[in-house]
Amino acid sequence: MASASMETASDETIRPKSDASPEAGGAGIWAYAAPVMGSYFFYIPMWSILPGIYATYFGLTLTSVAGVLLSIRLFDGVSDLTVGYLSDRHRAAGGSRKPWVIVGGIGAIVACYFLFTPPAPTTTTYYLICSLAYFLAFAVSEIPHLTWGSELTLNYQVRARVYGARNVLSKVGISAFYALPLLPIFSSAAYTPDVLRVAVLVGAVVTVPGLMWALFGAPAGVPIQAVREDSVRLLLQSIVHNKPLLLYFAAVSCGALCYGMWFGLVYIYLDSYLRMGEQVAIIFLLATVASILTTPLWLKLIQRTSKATTWAVGVALFGCQLLGTLWIAPGDPWWMALLVVFLANLCFTANDVAAVSSMGDIVDYGKLKFGVDRGATYFAILNLLFKVSLGIGGGLALGIAGEFGFRTEDAIHSASAIWGLQLGFIVLPACCALVCLLLVLRTPIDRQRHRTIQRRLESRLLRSGA
Secondary structure (H helix, E strand, O other), rough: OOHHHHHOOOOOOOOOOOOOHHOOOOOHHHHHOOHHHHHHHHHHHHOOHHHHHHOOOOOOOOHHHHHHHHHHHHHHHHHHHHHHHHHHHHHHOOOOHHHHHHHHHHHHHHHHHHHHHOOOOHHHHHHHHHHHHHHHHHHHHHHHHHHHHHHOOHHHHHHHHHHHHHEEEEEEEHHHHHHHOOOOOOOOOOHHHHHHHHHHHHHHHHHHHHHHHHHHHHHOOOOOOOOOOOOOOHHHHHHHHHHHHHHHHHHHHHHHHHHHHHHHHHHHHHHHHHHHHHHHHHHHHHHHHHHHHHHHHHHHHHHHOOOHHHHHHHHHHHHHHHHHOOOOOOOHHHHHHHHHHHHHHHHHHHHHHHHHHHHHHHHHHHHHHHHHOOOHHHHHHHHHHHHHHHHHHHHHHHHHHHHHOOOOOOOOOOOOHHHHHHHHHHHHHHHHHHHHHHOOOOOOOOHHHHHHHHHHHHHHHHHHOO
């Protein structure tokens, strides 16, 4: 790195005027974050609600639905990386991330209209094609948007604020979808095709203003000009020889694996084992809303310590809530389940603020070391690894519970079945969380090292006249 005198310099040194800095106020940061409220309103039901709706109301078999979900995972592997690479090329040529976000957001609305209001009879092919269209649109918007956030500022703490705002508005969108069946216009609190038809309109009303606010109110950010000619060889080098990036990917993959196990069985654990089915919706809603309110606390912890420490605290809390779940038995008050689900959501908030903004710091390191901006490519790989690990974790947990004989329709579960459920939902995720914690604590880019990276990149910006 650089000398100690460089590392102790102020974070506020030589910031470009177009930067989303504290001097510019928070309006630009919130304008940047605005599109995720609509995108995550639509995204959350894709994995948790829509498969069940298509199986229950539209006549598709569980095998057909599972085949569609597997096809989506395979499609993601191609689409995410392609979008990331093309977005970086467009940015290097002087383009903006904004058109990608706008086009992807509008495309998601169109795809969701067809997904949420299918014709009768509905076929597996229809579900597959509309799903692929949606996830392509989501990738076109999500990956450039994540990368855009890292370009708004080089400042260590301000970048955490940027992704903190993004986390808050994404959780607001998720909460809005969770609350939709509770509106008095519906006869029950269950998710039905009627709810989905209304969700299309609500989602469009939420998405379009957010996209417009981002288009006209958010700064485009300052790209770091390439100092080396791009090539496939340099692309591979910037990934394989980037040690902080590889360590980060390992930590994220391990964390996503344990989160996937939790997500795969949390509804079954609450509904079929603890017999709290009537309270599941309100538990999820309250836990999500409460976790939003803790975002300033995570930002304060980053300011006092570091992103790695904050991320590690979140992972440790996730492990603690897993162990706490062992003390909850059928017949216990539902607030006990609410408490552990809330602690899990605290972890997810820490991840969305500290871990995601840490990727921005690693993107800066890559720009400095390799001389080319790989921001969208790095975020695309991150997105892919997270989704694949999440899917593997969920499938593994469900398979373990089933292998030990746990069945959701049983009124009384055997000791073996309960052990299998807890093995997939508590024991193995706790082991993965421990490994994730050890990896997070080895994060090499701390505040001081990033300060040196920041100063060097700012000097490059000044030399290029940005």
